Amino acid sequence: MKKFDCIVIGGGMIGAASAVSLAQLGLTVAVVEKFAPKSFLAEQALDLRVSAISLASQQLLMQLEAWQQIHDWRICPYQRLAVWEHELAYTEFNATDIEQPYLGHIIENRLIQLALWQQFNQHPNITLFCPEALVSFSDNTQTNTIDVELTTQQLSARLLIGADGANSKVRTLANIGLTGWDYQQSAMLINVETPIFQDNITWQHFLPTGPVAFLPLAGKSDLGGYASLVWYHHRDKIKQLVALPNTQLAKAIEIHFPQRLGEIKVLNKGAFSLTRRHANQYYHHKVVLLGDAAHTINPMAGQGVNLGFKDVLALQTVIAEAIAHGESWSSEQVLARYEKKRRSDNLVMMTAMDALYQAFSHPSIAMKLLRNTAFFMSNKLTPVKNKVLKHACGID
Template sequence: MFDIAIVGGGMVGAALAVATAQAGMKVALLERQQPGLITDDSAFDLRVSAINRRSEAWLQQLGAWQQLLVNRLAPYATLRAFEGNDAPLDFTAVELGEPHLGHIIENLHIQQALWQQLPATVEQFCPVQLLGYQQFHDYACLQTDQGEIKARLLIAADGAQSQLKQLAGIGSQGWLYQQACLLVHVNTGYDALPMTWQQFTSQGPRAYLPLPGKQASLVWYDDHLRIQQLAALSPHQLEQQIKQHFPAELGEFSVIKQGYFPLTRSHANQYVKGRLVLAGDAAHTINPLAGQGVNLGFADAQCLAALLVKQFAAGGDLAAPTLLAQYESERRKANLLMMSAMDVFYQVFSSKLKPLAQLRRLGLQVAAKAGPLKTYVGKYAAGLV
């Protein structure tokens, strides 16, 4: 009998496994496929995340940050937002008294570092296929192709299409946005800038994310059909499109690879059902406009782990309704606030209505001179408040 069985060994699930096992809990970690291997000279993966300072600090606490390869980390000290030729709105580490605001890191790299930090006491079921699920009075049971796995608490951290959430009959509310997102990995003619920037247009934002060396990740938001057409272009054809639609400051570059995904929002109707609790994308997906998705997932994991560690030390039931209700109450409010803020942001900055265009330009100009308010927003984006 395990204390906890975690379904999903991605960034959030692996972080939960490390945190709870380090506290002495008997943990089972289930993952459908073996994580990819990242080495110093591996080609960079398209899927990257902007890891804020709060997430960075927790990864350090878990010992996973120390497992990351330094030459694959891209720190940034400036967050820039602008529209047209207007003066940009900059949030800088210097203004906040910090060495940097965060890092751009490959998702696979973070997952690998967390798996390397898994205590030997964590029993890994990988690859494994989940077949069914049952709950009883004082434990829950997973049916898999490797047999039954029993635990006092189950954690669903198996992503936006969570199989465990579906087996439990937990519904979600949400929708597909009218836009999709194109990711483009490029080589540039200069060392990566220590900043991430986002240009707002009536078709959607264009963004630059630094990668180590003379590389970068470009992000292009537009309607579904347009993004599908762009994704199907040859590297040379895509380079010409980027030159036409990205700011000239991007400079010389060459396309290495590209991929795209639709933008979705979903929020589980409940985070808890008996001895099952949801975390990360299994509980919520968000418009990636501000790169907060994985940081929200880590915040879920950090909150849940802290509650479970305290309960375990006291000898209490890890699935106690009051404990799991506390987790859901805290994280649902925080996640809903961020999701709603991103929806407002999306509507305002994707609108072609002239009054809204004038309003958002004025908003950026006012925000640039907002003093304490600007400082607070910068700290919030960096996970410092």
């Protein structure tokens, strides 16, 4: 049986970042992943799965030495973020208000994962097992380790990290319960060519049926540029929309999205159901959960993976402190410190997203007036607006 300090189940953005962060502390790490991401080629079409990466996440990716590679591949910075329901309550946040060059970058998830996987090669203490999958694990009380059975081999470690996403098998096998629910809405992601080229802005327009959003993407197209559109709507409606031929979908977009989008060409599309999940505990014995395995949030404000990166940094910090103080770094006391650092922050963000979702799902005229007054006032109250902005960027 091969022995490691840590075994990370899931080599997605969060698992890969966690592996590199723990290898930086000198620990030996095994990463177990079912599917290898496709290599990057400059001529490849833009992926459908993209994320708005905050300044705090950028700092972590820099610390993990993955940022420069992502930057060299393709990346789209944005300086402004606009939200509105009624045009009179249009609110715009600007990076200059918080003395930053950008508010964040829109990046393809796969490129973040790939750049972190490249870092595996820079750390001889990381071993990648791919394609491989978790089957089961058990506590070994004699050796004080956790024995992990994969599809074709067995590994053992002092700590097992579940970074295997929203339907985490690690979480289920560790008997860690969940609270959560499915939202009535789904999200449709649509990659389009747009007449807008690198407008440096991402926007979200709230409609009675759910928000529609625009995220700029890297590159220049025949029409101008590229963008990722997000269309939130009732699940059944999204099912219908995703089944439309691209030309008809483009027409539907022109009707429902704000006019500022202009005439677009649909390139690619896909639908995702929205769920909220929060693990009742982030650790149990020698098992710890990170990222979507611990919490899945409504993506309305693009915070999911950013919260996961904060988990990665928190776990690295508590383990580094334990090593520095000669403590047992994989003990439950240390894992409890990780949970303490992260649970309330994740909960606040999840609750804020739910409040936003509920407020904008409410059809009454009074609620609409209240929402727009809130937007209008937030535009006037600069200190409040800047505080919210700093928190969203992860730099408060």
